[in-house]
Amino acid sequence: MKNYLKHDEWCIIEEGFHREYNEITESVCSLGNGRMGQRGNFEETFTGKTLQGNYVAGVYYPDKTRVGWWKNGYPEYFAKVLNAANWIGIKVEIEDEILDLNTCEVNDFTRVLNMKDGYLERSFTATLKSGKQVRVNSKRINSIVDDESGVIRYSITPINFDGKIVLTPFIDGDIKNKDANYDEKFWEEIQKETAFAEGYIELKTKKTGFHVLTGQRFEIFQNGKSVDFQGFPIKAEKFVASQVTLNVTANEETVLVKYACNLSSENHHVDDLLLKSKAYLKRIAAKGFDKMVAEQAEKWASKWEMNDIMIEGDVAAQQGIRFNIFQMNQTYTGEDARLNIGPKGFTGEKYGGSTYWDTEAYCIPFYLATADQQVSRNLLVYRWKQLGKAIENAQKLGFKDGAALYPMVTMNGEECHNEWEITFEEIHRNGAIAYAIYDYVNYTGDKKYLAEYGFEVLLGIARFWAQRVNWSEAKKQYVMLGVTGPNEYENNVNNNFYTNYFAVWCLKYVIEATEYIKSTDEARFNELATITNFDETNEFGKFQHIIENMYFPASEELGVYLQQDGFLDKELIQVKDLPAAERPINQKWSWDRILRSCFIKQADVLQGMYFFEDDFDLATIKRNYDFYEPMTVHESSLSPCVHSILAAKLGDKARSYEFYNRAARLDLDDYNNDTEDGCHITSMAGTWMSLVKGFGGMRVRDEKAYFSPFVPENWASFSFKVRFGGNLLNIKTTSDEVIIENLAGGDTSIFLYGEEQVLAEKSTLTVEQKDAVAV
Numbered sequence: 216m217k218n219y220l221k222h223d224e225w226c227i228i229e230e231g232f233h234r235e236y237n238e239i240t241e242s243v244c245s246l247g248n249g250r251m252g253q254r255g256n257f258e259e260t261f262t263g264k265t266l267q268g269n270y271v272a273g274v275y276y277p278d279k280t281r282v283g284w285w286k287n288g289y290p291e292y293f294a295k296v297l298n299a300a301n302w303i304g305i306k307v308e309i310e311d312e313i314l315d316l317n318t319c320e321v322n323d324f325t326r327v328l329n330m331k332d333g334y335l336e337r338s339f340t341a342t343l344k345s346g347k348q349v350r351v352n353s354k355r356i357n358s359i360v361d362d363e364s365g366v367i368r369y370s371i372t373p374i375n376f377d378g379k380i381v382l383t384p385f386i387d388g389d390i391k392n393k394d395a396n397y398d399e400k401f402w403e404e405i406q407k408e409t410a411f412a413e414g415y416i417e418l419k420t421k422k423t424g425f426h427v428l429t430g431q432r433f434e435i436f437q438n439g440k441s442v443d444f445q446g447f448p449i450k451a452e453k454f455v456a457s458q459v460t461l462n463v464t465a466n467e468e469t470v471l472v473k474y475a476c477n478l479s480s481e482n483h484h485v486d487d488l489l490l491k492s493k494a495y496l497k498r499i500a501a502k503g504f505d506k507m508v509a510e511q512a513e514k515w516a517s518k519w520e521m522n523d524i525m526i527e528g529d530v531a532a533q534q535g536i537r538f539n540i541f542q543m544n545q546t547y548t549g550e551d552a553r554l555n556i557g558p559k560g561f562t563g564e565k566y567g568g569s570t571y572w573d574t575e576a577y578c579i580p581f582y583l584a585t586a587d588q589q590v591s592r593n594l595l596v597y598r599w600k601q602l603g604k605a606i607e608n609a610q611k612l613g614f615k616d617g618a619a620l621y622p623m624v625t626m627n628g629e630e631c632h633n634e635w636e637i638t639f640e641e642i643h644r645n646g647a648i649a650y651a652i653y654d655y656v657n658y659t660g661d662k663k664y665l666a667e668y669g670f671e672v673l674l675g676i677a678r679f680w681a682q683r684v685n686w687s688e689a690k691k692q693y694v695m696l697g698v699t700g701p702n703e704y705e706n707n708v709n710n711n712f713y714t715n716y717f718a719v720w721c722l723k724y725v726i727e728a729t730e731y732i733k734s735t736d737e738a739r740f741n742e743l744a745t746i747t748n749f750d751e752t753n754e755f756g757k758f759q760h761i762i763e764n765m766y767f768p769a770s771e772e773l774g775v776y777l778q779q780d781g782f783l784d785k786e787l788i789q790v791k792d793l794p795a796a797e798r799p800i801n802q803k804w805s806w807d808r809i810l811r812s813c814f815i816k817q818a819d820v821l822q823g824m825y826f827f828e829d830d831f832d833l834a835t836i837k838r839n840y841d842f843y844e845p846m847t848v849h850e851s852s853l854s855p856c857v858h859s860i861l862a863a864k865l866g867d868k869a870r871s872y873e874f875y876n877r878a879a880r881l882d883l884d885d886y887n888n889d890t891e892d893g894c895h896i897t898s899m900a901g902t903w904m905s906l907v908k909g910f911g912g913m914r915v916r917d918e919k920a921y922f923s924p925f926v927p928e929n930w931a932s933f934s935f936k937v938r939f940g941g942n943l944l945n946i947k948t949t950s951d952e953v954i955i956e957n958l959a960g961g962d963t964s965i966f967l968y969g970e971e972q973v974l975a976e977k978s979t980l981t982v983e984q985k986d987a988v989a990v
């Protein structure tokens with residue numbers, strides 16, 4: 216755990232240059248707008264530890280699979296969102312010496328990510344080897360208003376000399392992914408153009424053929440006045456620049472304003488990219504830096520208005536939750552139904568920017584409560600569109616008759632993860648995808664979704680489960696063999712409780728959804744039955760038999776469900792007894808040792824109890840929690856939030872808070888020693904869940920919202936906003952009272968501590984705080 220970023224309610228602040236942590240700070244200071252994003256890299260040359268990262272949403276490459284021993288059924292490729300042209304670059308030369316914070320003395324350094332207004336700012340004084348000193352300030356945004364662009368204001372002031380500086384704003388398209396399987400470059404150059412103060416480069420991805428045109432246009436000011444300069448255009452392979460030599464005087468500021476855009480063939484016709492880029496840059500340059508920054512702040516203000524969470528009395532926690540909300544909003548806006556949410560968003564390359572079960576299990580609840588209903592709907596429809604590929608994927612593994620296995624990792628519906636224990640066995644993802652449909656319908660009341668899109672997905676998934684289980688003569692029950700549960704520290708296990716439970720739930724839910732569709736829209740049901748070749752009597756007959764006869768491993772003696780068959784044969788030791796030097800075990804232990812140990816990477820049985828809490832009594836949840844949590848190492852970022860919610864439900868406020876904090880500050884404090892790979896974007900939605908579902912006790916049942924909030928000990932109060940049933944509610948909890956405001960959307964009613972309360976529009980209800988647990 217690191218503690219070098221300053222605590223502040225709205226900003227992430229690095230004071231003093233922490234060279235050794237630079238890649239972590241770059242991840243944390245990433246900017247994004249749903250269409251493009253980049254890490255908090257420096258504009259000028261930096262030869263130290265860095266991962267230069269620029270990403271354009273939807274632009275990926277199917278990197279050929281790398282495995283030691285090929286197995287039938289392996290996906291041919293591992294898709295990755297490509298590290299794209301670097302548009303922020305500005306080379307700075309001071310009398311022939313390159314400004315590089317790795318080689319000069321750096322003083323008064325600050326790097327600040329301002330989450331309120333959505334910009335990144337950096338200031339420092341550099342003393343070069345020659346003894347020349349300059350003061351630099353750079354500020355940039357990745358515009359959420361003009362979402363294919365960014366703008367930088369780069370200011371440089373000589374402190375102790377008069378002389379010449381050379382500024383070379385550039386676009387470098389000769390970029391490689393750090394995680395390329397064969398060290399290959401994925402971009403080809405199509406065209407480039409330079410002018411005095413402009414430059415354009417069009418690149419195309421190999422194989423997938425996406426075109427991205429990155430353009431720059433810049434202006435220079437000295438002492439506040441525009442400078443009439445002659446830029447010297449430079450072209451090299453996949454590289455364009457314009458070099459400007461300027462006379463500078465001590466203590467006089469030179470400012471370069473660089474506008475840049477990334478236009479992709481996903482959004483524009485290929486033939487138009489160059490012309491459109493020119494027009495785009497002309498338009499934003501006419502707007503100007505100040506206006507773009509002001510518009511950015513305004514748009515962020517409207518976002519915060521809808522989904523800010525305020526915590527009084529704990530600055531670190533306040534910063535943590537805002538950081539999570541900020542990054543979620545930077546990653547996915549829901550405006551483009553073709554896009555999804557990579558576990559690292561635009562902050563790094565790990566996980567290839569692909570779609571995981573994280574979207575359904577963690578992100579959908581966040582967007583359901585904080586964004587327009589359409590956003591979650593788009594995420595669901597994304598999977599519906601990929602149903603054909605999920606059916607093909609299942610066929611490749613030998614399933615038939617419309618059984619669908621959604622991929623664990625995907626860009627376009629095809630599976631592209633290449634570890635067998637994940638691709639073939641971590642099939643629980645199918646459950647989360649079905650559950651998200653339930654979650655959406657339950658939260659929004661949009662039951663029509665079931666007939667429109669939901670049914671086909673649910674049926675495909677249910678068919679898969681029905682074929683994936685088999686009848687065990689020995690047990691006289693159905694079993695499911697050879698799976699990997701959410702706990703990836705175990706592979707190829709039999710009867711993973713979580714997976715078995717989810718399978719049965721899916722079978723029940725498709726039956727329930729079908730009944731609803733039949734009773735409300737028979738014509739559509741008949742249509743769907745034809746499309747899916749559905750034989751209700753036989754198929755549901757089989758589903759029902761499985762529902763009634765599924766095997767769930769359990770220990771009667773301990774009163775717990777077993778994570779899988781044979782779990783109790785393990786040596787059951789606790790995480791607290793592991794020497795600190797041996798953690799995280801995924802970095803310190805051999806894989807063999809991990810697999811044989813009892814240590815759990817992330818919630819598994821408990822993940823099931825989180826999803827289906829109403830199926831279990833509190834005592835059962837507690838026994839399972841007390842049994843499994845001590846063996847859980849939480850080495851997946853997706854783990855602490857689920858435990859936080861369960862601990863809250865069990866009334867263990869201190870633990871709930873501890874898990875929450877770990878989730879909320881996971882990247883800011885680099886808990887898992889891996890933030891340099893990128894931030895844990897999808898787990899940030901989990902942080903939000905632990906606050907809203909954990910401390911706020913929010914649940915939705917039968918189209919009603921329930922709240923049972925308590926305040927963690929260290930906080931004076933907290934408040935969160937949720938959209939529910941067309942209303943916008945603000946729920947503030949102090950140690951004495953709960954104040955609920957119905958901000959918009961008409962009169963409504965909610966349940967608070969189990970009692971129904973009517974809330975007229977624009978009214979406020981104040982009730983005594985009861986320190987209760989979620990009901």
Ligand code: BGC
Pocket residue numbers: 558566571572573701703816817851852853897
């Ligand atoms: C977790 C998976 C998760 C993936 C991406 C892995 O470490 O075990 O559950 O889907 O990260 O976040």
